[in-house]
Amino acid sequence: MDKADHFHHCKYFVLRKKRYCKMTVKLGEDYCGEHQKVDIKISGVPEDKVRIVCPLDKKHTCYAHKLEKHLKICNARAKATQPYLSEGINCGLNGMDVDDDGLDSYRLLSTFSVADIKETILKVNKIFDTIVSNVLSEKILSNNVVEEVIAKPEHGNKAKKHLIQNSSILGLLEEYNLIKPNTCYIEFGAGRGQLSFWIAQAVNPEDTSSVLLIERASPKHKKDNKLARNSDSIKRIRADISDIVLNKLDNVDKSDNVVGVTKHLCGVATDLALRCLGNAAQNKVAGGVFTFCCHHRPTLLDKTLEFDNFTN
Numbered sequence: 001m002d003k004a005d006h007f008h009h010c011k012y013f014v015l016r017k018k019r020y021c022k023m024t025v026k027l028g029e030d031y032c033g034e035h036q037k038v039d040i041k042i043s044g045v046p047e048d049k050v051r052i053v054c055p056l057d058k059k060h061t062c063y064a065h066k067l068e069k070h071l072k073i074c075n076a077r078a079k080a081t082q083p084y085l086s087e088g089i090n091c092g093l094n095g096m097d098v099d100d101d102g103l104d105s106y107r108l109l110s111t112f113s114v115a116d117i118k119e120t121i122l123k124v125n126k127i128f129d130t131i132v133s134n135v136l137s138e139k140i141l142s143n144n145v146v147e148e149v150i151a152k153p154e155h156g157n158k159a160k161k162h163l164i165q166n167s168s169i170l171g172l173l174e175e176y177n178l179i180k181p182n183t184c185y186i187e188f189g190a191g192r193g194q195l196s197f198w199i200a201q202a203v204n205p206e207d208t209s210s211v212l213l214i215e216r217a218s219p220k221h222k223k224d225n226k227l228a229r230n231s232d233s234i235k236r237i238r239a240d241i242s243d244i245v246l247n248k249l250d251n252v253d254k255s256d257n258v259v260g261v262t263k264h265l266c267g268v269a270t271d272l273a274l275r276c277l278g279n280a281a282q283n284k285v286a287g288g289v290f291t292f293c294c295h296h297r298p299t300l301l302d303k304t305l306e307f308d309n310f311t312n
Helices: 064-073 114-132 144-150 157-175 194-202 269-278
Strands: 051-053 061-063 183-188 210-215 234-238 257-265 285-292
Touching (some): 157 194, 157 257, 157 285, 183 194, 183 269, 194 257, 257 269
Parallel strands (some): 183 210, 183 257, 210 234, 257 285
Antiparallel strands (some): 051 061
């Protein structure tokens, strides 16, 4: 029997994509759940199959008889304010008087003259040669826990690449004596939480340390889910780094030390994470290992860092 005899696709024509919806439908139905007709008088469908436009977000629909349940779980619902969130607390110009309109203003690269661009490149190269290049050095370390996994033959090159990076980050934590008892390890921009997973594996389970993952998205296949089943010391927070107040988090409050880590933290988030860590109680911040990624879309508001908190 042909596959088409088993599965039927939605008959709704998506005008924007100039094709029919590719979602499969239940036996005897013509439309998928999202594209079922919403007017019972026109469609003539039973009441338990009538769909209405969600009152919180007109971009999607829900079953009319399940509206009350849907409103409780809809992604467009108002989120409860958490005590550890304060909008934009890790942004700001620290008292500098800057016109708000100037913060978001920008010019296309094509509007600058070639001479201006070349002059800027020369300035950047000069700063790098005189300040940055003298303090940079390559250091690739390893951690025994991760190295045992890397040695297994079933891992491909892509998997090994990330394992080697995680192993080196853990090696740096060990070298700088940042693996210590009763420490809260905070991974900024945690993604799927692979780095946090290996930190939890490397830490002595009896030293009452905890792992805190901060990520504004909700990726699938989170690695920390495997840890959370067996431990109460693993916590994930879905929020923007710019809004986090570390001192109001239980994991931080109960710990003697705080260590920040990142792996390929993109954009200006690295600067926000540094300020977030700098705004925490300084008697607890033991240090951090930050591995950078791209720095696209920076603004003066986010890039103005207060480094006084890191002098110790």
